[in-house]
Amino acid sequence: xxxxxxxxxxxxxxxxxxxxxxxxxxxxxxxxxxxxxxxxxxxxxxxxxxxxxxxxxxxxxxxxxxxxxxxxxxxxxxxxxxxxxxxxxxxxxxxxxxxxxxxxxxxxxxxxxxxxxxxxxxxxxxxxxxxxxxxxxxxxxxxxxxxxxxxxxxxxxxxxxxxxxxxxxxxxxxxxxxxxxxxxxxxxxxxxxxxxxxxxxxxxxxxxxxxxxxxxxxxxxxxxxxxxxxxxxxxxxxxxxxxxxxxxxxxxxxxxxxxxxxxxxxxxxxxxxxxxxxxxxxxxxxxxxxxxxxxxxxxxxxxxxxxxxxxxxxxxxxxxxxxxxxxxxxxxxxxxxxxxxxxxxxxxxxxxxxxxxxxxxxxxxxxxxxxxxxxxxxxxxxxxxxxxxxxxxxxxxxxxxxxxxxxxxxx
Numbered sequence: 001x002x003x004x005x006x007x008x009x010x011x012x013x014x015x016x017x018x019x020x021x022x023x024x025x026x027x028x029x030x031x032x033x034x035x036x037x038x039x040x041x042x043x044x045x046x047x048x049x050x051x052x053x054x055x056x057x058x059x060x061x062x063x064x065x066x067x068x069x070x071x072x073x074x075x076x077x078x079x080x081x082x083x084x085x086x087x088x089x090x091x092x093x094x095x096x097x098x099x100x101x102x103x104x105x106x107x108x109x110x111x112x113x114x115x116x117x118x119x120x121x122x123x124x125x126x127x128x129x130x131x132x133x134x135x136x137x138x139x140x141x142x143x144x145x146x147x148x149x150x151x152x153x154x155x156x157x158x159x160x161x162x163x164x165x166x167x168x169x170x171x172x173x174x175x176x177x178x179x180x181x182x183x184x185x186x187x188x189x190x191x192x193x194x195x196x197x198x199x200x201x202x203x204x205x206x207x208x209x210x211x212x213x214x215x216x217x218x219x220x221x222x223x224x225x226x227x228x229x230x231x232x233x234x235x236x237x238x239x240x241x242x243x244x245x246x247x248x249x250x251x252x253x254x255x256x257x258x259x260x261x262x263x264x265x266x267x268x269x270x271x272x273x274x275x276x277x278x279x280x281x282x283x284x285x286x287x288x289x290x291x292x293x294x295x296x297x298x299x300x301x302x303x304x305x306x307x308x309x310x311x312x313x314x315x316x317x318x319x320x321x322x323x324x325x326x327x328x329x330x331x332x333x334x335x336x337x338x339x340x341x342x343x344x345x346x347x348x349x350x351x352x353x354x355x356x357x358x359x360x361x362x363x364x365x366x367x368x369x370x371x372x373x374x375x376x377x378x379x380x381x382x383x384x385x386x387x388x389x390x391x392x393x394x395x396x397x398x399x400x401x402x403x404x405x406x407x408x409x410x411x
Contacts, residue, residue: 004183004384005029005070007116009056009080009109010048013363014042015343015347016156017077019373021046024076025381029068031058040354056108061115075116076384079279081124081368082106095281106141114148119384120147122376124175127156130171141173150175153182154216155205160311161187162375165229165253166348168314170368172376176383185379191223224253226330227308229343233264238334239271252366261349266338270320279303280322280333301326306336311345317365320357338364 002027011031025215031042032052050068052059079108082105108323113121123141130138138154154173159166172180187207207220228235228251236242241272245264249255257378272280279294283305287295290303303322306312306331318324319341327336336344338360339368346369353360 002078003027004381005074005177006043006077006079007064007075007112007118009078009112010031010040010082011042011051011080013353013367014045015345015370016081016373017349018045019368019375020079020377022370023374023377023381025385026377029070029075030064032059032064037355037359038363041352044354050280058103059111063111065116070116072115072117072392075118077380078109078113078116078118078121080109080122082109084187109142109145110148113145113150113175116398117149117177120176120182121378122380123148125171127169127171130156133182138148145175151178151180151182151335153184154201155184156193157184157205157372159369159372160191160194160196160223161189161205161207162195162369162372163224163253164344164369165224165311166228166313166315166344166369167191167193167311168345168369168372170372172277174376174380178257179194179255180383182381183383185375187220188375189223190220191391192407193311195311196350222310225309226306226312226344228253228256230254230340232258232309232342233267233337236267236334236337239278240270240338241268245265256348257343258349262294264339264349264352266342267340269334269337272322272334276322277278277333280328280335283322283328286326299325304329305330315318315341315344315409316364317362318363320361341365341401345369 006012006017006020006028007025008031011017011033011280018092021028028046028049030050031039031046032054032107033039033042034055036053039051043049043051109123118230127131132138143153152173152175154171155168157172159170175183178181181333184205187205194401195214232245232247232250233256234242234245236249243264250260270294279290282290282294283303285307286304287298287302288302295303301313302324304326307330313326316325319327320335320338322328323337328334329336329340338357339349341361341364345364345367347364353363355363
């Protein structure tokens, strides 16, 4: 029975907390995001949670606690990824009052942690945070949480090591209240991927069998590839869509993504111009394969084709446009469809997305892969599960209050 109450701040599509929910031990009670379409997507996939579209700086944690009916200490987990622009205003010695309107976005995340005092939190962000202000920002983040009574640990993780068919690197910090130890998941898949090259290599969460001191450990299965993820989907021409799939799943990954869905949605391809189609026909692993007369500029990853037998490169918000990144289908002359992008981010086929095609692409590109969330949830359950059970508490999620319900219905 799920009993670890979870809040999702800066929730976006809710992919991160959906991974926690899919683990089975967690109940997602709340999500907040400043984008109405993201909050709408969150609500579609977390029907028992309260979904609020608002600027978190205008919503105090005490108000949310009142709306949820939770007091301090009754929330188990807070997860979220504050936008990086908030880090420039961190002030670790500021007041911890939840009404402090000077707070940057990270500080609001910290305010929610301070007010609810969950047993643990998970902070996700871009790897660039590590070198922001020459590392001082990261030090201040840790100092802030230490002042609030948390022990923290962090690593750079690559989603490909956790069954996601994508080489997506992210900074993950886990904090636990004093007396509990932050635990990171063991990698489940092996993948030889380049890393950011951070000076402290122990901060890169790598497969253990690669450690010189663990040579006797068994080999891990190889990473899930692009073909493993999407080659059961029917062919679709540029500018067209397909809404049914008569092909069986070919891999365990495909079977898991299709388990709760007997329909095919979002398999919609971008309508490319004749010039772009000519560029695509020449495309290879990098931009150098495109004849010079067809393009004038671009990064090395622009106008490039994904490799079928490797995990994809990082999916971005523009993965339906070949001019912006490496997103051309391995064998078909078009960019990825929305469904293929969702598969590479490890969303199940029954996951619902609100908004226009452009808005959905951005939501998918910005999301935390649910499978990565599930792996982190499993590791945390080792610490929190037994402790929570010993407390003898099993809380039920609240019914939406009239004020928040009105906010939800306006989405």
